Amino acid sequence: MSRATSLMRSAASGGRVTRLELFFDLVFVFALSQLSHHLLEQPSWGAAGETFVLLLGVYKVWVYTTWAATLLDTSRFEVQWMLLVVMLITLFMNASIGSAFGAFGWLFAASYLLVQLGRGAWLLTVGLDRTTHNHFVRTLIWQCMSAPFWIAGVFFGPGSRLMFWGVAAAIDLGGHMLAHRLPGQKTEGSRVPLPGERIFERFGLFYLIALGETILSTGLAIAGNLEDPLIFVTGTVSLAGSVAIWWCYFYSLEQEILKKLASVDDQFRPGILAGNTLVVLLAGLILVAVGDQLAISDPAARPDVATVLFLFGGPALFLAGRGFFIRRVLGHRQPSDLAGIGALAVLANLSFLLPAFVAAMGAALPLIGVAVADAVNRRRRTQQGAR
Structure with missing residues (x-):
């Protein structure tokens, strides 16, 4: 050799x-x-x-x-x-x-x-x-x-x-x-001798690091504005949104993908698709981080166009990327993702009339709703499989 x-x-x-x-x-x-x-x-x-x-x-x-x-x-x-x-x-x-x-x-x-x-x-x-x-x-x-x-x-x-x-x-x-x-x-x-489970583990770990950086930037924004009582509300909402993203990726998507990989011979194509999707998910996290920092910097003011686009565009990119990947690799649609994107679009238009901290709540609520729907669907499938 x-x-x-x-x-x-x-x-x-x-x-x-x-x-x-x-x-x-x-x-x-x-x-x-x-x-x-x-x-x-x-x-x-x-x-x-x-x-x-x-x-x-x-x-x-x-x-x-x-x-x-x-x-x-x-x-x-x-x-x-x-x-x-x-x-x-x-x-x-x-x-x-x-x-x-x-x-x-x-x-x-x-x-x-x-x-x-x-x-x-x-x-x-x-x-x-x-x-x-x-x-x-x-x-x-x-x-x-x-x-x-x-x-x-x-x-x-x-x-x-x-x-x-x-x-x-x-x-x-x-x-x-x-x-x-x-x-x-x-x-x-x-x-191609590609160990699919390992590459998906690397993608997951990298996404976890990216999510951690989003929490870090939010924490730094909170630390610089502790004199405003609304900061605690806005910071809690921002963290709730990050937790919901974590849940949607690691609790729902990752386990299904690993199970799918174990049943196919060609793990190269899903790996390529996962790599492309991860770019969209990372872009979404960057928008989320920037939107949260803008909302925290002045939570009582009405958000401008940029703040609204960041607050709502980040979660929308995440749900769109996740839904596309599930459709292409797992072969089924994710109605909760489409519903979440629709809710984000409606709430984004209403947020121009509301304070920034309320707009941040509106951006987090659809993510929380999708996370809850994922948990309910997974429990239902588990119960059906046990029968």
Whole structure:
């Protein structure tokens, strides 16, 4: 057996997520905080577009590195060093988020390309099986197609950066959605040695970290406004919304997905779909975090358009992403998600007439309703299965 081949994960390697992988995730807590602050400092459509493009860049670094760590034996010295080097470079990339559309756009783009292209080329040397090797060759080709636009965004200046980087991010996202197909070439998912349960565990842990950052930002906003008695009400409502999101993801969705994976041979396609859906869920959490901070900063005032969009758009994105994933992977519709989105739309229009803390309640109530509906439906299915 060659040295490169031995880097592949085997049955003896174990399927548990290692502490190094969790340590690697910590640098992305910083990234999500930076993204929330970027949007909070300038709550506008332009800043929202910038935040989403930067989120795609940050997420692509995380998901491709995580994918590699899932396929490889993380007990091997070479794989551990790969994670640590990516972590170091990504730290500087995330530190530049606040100035990515200003003076330090070059640092964000250079760090991003160094990680994506460098790790992609390194993966071709570790002795992957033929199907997976060919897939990563195509992945590297897609990344090379987006690279000129990341570079052009730096050299053409801040004025046109969003346009160039938007195209680059769209290419990267499109490649992921299409499983990096090229003319006449595609990946046979059943032949990819992907441990589905492990990759979904990594997605769940990352989402939990993102949810924790939302709670952290809410807590910091409360700490800065303790003199207002309405802060306690608004903070409680914000936490209730975060708990409802946790319940909807981990109590309902995760268990059903793991059960589904155990019954299918091709775990590659659900993994690709889960990766794309996670971007939507993360975007929703960023909106939730910003909306909560805006409501907490002045709970008695009537919310402006930006605050309403953040407060209600975040939960709506979460429910839409969750419903889409359940429909595509589990094969059934989730009426509670559609009802929750409808309720959010109605309450969003009414919230312009109400104080911000009441608007925050309106944004949390549909999430709580969906969580309760999930609990009732799960108990009903459990009782029916026991008969």
